[in-house]
Amino acid sequence: MRVGVLYSRIRKDEKLLLNELRERDHEVEKIDVRKERFGLESTTAAVDDLDIVVDRCLSTSRSLYATRFIDSYGVPVVNSPETGDVCADKAKNSLALAEADVPTPATEVAFTTEAALEAIEEFGYPCVLKPVTGSWGRLMAKIDSRNAAEAILEHKETLGHYEHKVFYVQEFVDKPGRDIRVLAVDGEPIAAMTRSSDHWLTNAAKGGETASFDLDERAIELVEKASDAVGGGMLGVDLMEVGGEDSGEYTVHEVNHTVEFKALDSATEVDVPAKVVDWLEAKAAALADGAVSEVDA
Numbered sequence: 001m002r003v004g005v006l007y008s009r010i011r012k013d014e015k016l017l018l019n020e021l022r023e024r025d026h027e028v029e030k031i032d033v034r035k036e037r038f039g040l041e042s043t044t045a046a047v048d049d050l051d052i053v054v055d056r057c058l059s060t061s062r063s064l065y066a067t068r069f070i071d072s073y074g075v076p077v078v079n080s081p082e083t084g085d086v087c088a089d090k091a092k093n094s095l096a097l098a099e100a101d102v103p104t105p106a107t108e109v110a111f112t113t114e115a116a117l118e119a120i121e122e123f124g125y126p127c128v129l130k131p132v133t134g135s136w137g138r139l140m141a142k143i144d145s146r147n148a149a150e151a152i153l154e155h156k157e158t159l160g161h162y163e164h165k166v167f168y169v170q171e172f173v174d175k176p177g178r179d180i181r182v183l184a185v186d187g188e189p190i191a192a193m194t195r196s197s198d199h200w201l202t203n204a205a206k207g208g209e210t211a212s213f214d215l216d217e218r219a220i221e222l223v224e225k226a227s228d229a230v231g232g233g234m235l236g237v238d239l240m241e242v243g244g245e246d247s248g249e250y251t252v253h254e255v256n257h258t259v260e261f262k263a264l265d266s267a268t269e270v271d272v273p274a275k276v277v278d279w280l281e282a283k284a285a286a287l288a289d290g291a292v293s294e295v296d297a
């Protein structure tokens with residue numbers, strides 16, 4: 001197949017993916033989003049004959065716009081701009097999960113510091129304040145007291161960008177020092193790991209320690225539902241255990257649409273890039289079949 005890889009920087013994750021694609025003799029078109037222009041009818045990027053494009057952009061805005069344009073030229077792209085749109089925004093993400101009856105931490109959005117302080121006081125302390133966009137635990141606050149709440153809200157209001165004018169307040173989940181990351185393709189788990197840390201942010205990016213994790217039936221069910229809730233694709237589903245380690249009870253705090261897999265690849269026995277390319281091949285084949293039957297009809 002002919003695969004386009006949309007990127008702005010080749011990290012270890014992209015190297016793993018590119019190596020796997022080349023080992024299987026797929027033709028790869030690397031598309032550096034920084035160099036291309038996207039018009040209403042066509043683009044400088046060589047997307048015309050591609051079977052599928054994989055979005056690996058780091059920046060959310062580039063990812064959302066570039067996939068939207070590529071989709072408009074009729075070129076299949078994963079993840080879809082619709083999935084990206086939901087996943088890129090924590091408020092939309094939470095709403096989608098709740099609408100699909102996936103357990104997710106209680107959350108409120110407010111638009112002024114006064115209303116946000118009310119939400120915080122109602123949740124009680126500690127609670128969590130997050131920017132609606134962003135990742136790697138950046139600018140997330142665990143708020144322990146009213147004094148801290150007032151200070152953080154004032155800082156956000158005075159120094160924050162537009163994105164910080166939306167206050168996303170969430171209950172603090174008393175997780176057992178770890179959370180769970182599952183890489184799933186259209187709802188089917190490929191690999192899962194725990195991320196443990198003494199810090200309340202347990203993300204790998206914040207220095208959390210990773211270990212392979214065996215999903216139980218409930219976790220598998222929730223991953224599938226969470227994936228469907230955001231429109232499917234190659235996703236990183238994040239869960240926390242409620243009621244202690246191995247309690248088998250979970251809450252899904254977010255679904256990520258541009259998912260890193262190098263940590264999962266080294267933490268587990270799974271050959272993650274191989275599984276990802278298996279999925280891309282199946283996806284491209286299904287799309288080609290679909291196109292043929294459309295022509296037939």
Ligand SMILES: Nc1ncnc2c1ncn2[C@@H]1O[C@H](COP(=O)(O)OP(=O)(O)O)[C@@H](O)[C@H]1O
Pocket residue numbers: 105128130134135136137138170171172173174175178179200201202203238253254
């Ligand atoms: N409501 C919460 N209660 C307790 N810990 C949380 C909560 N939300 C997030 N965390 C911790 O913070 C980390 C980052 O949060 P997340 O919402 O996944 O943001 P990011 O987009 O930065 O990954 C999670 O991996 C988890 O360890």
Ligand SMILES: [Mg+2]
Pocket residue numbers: 203238254
């Ligand atoms: Mg996360």
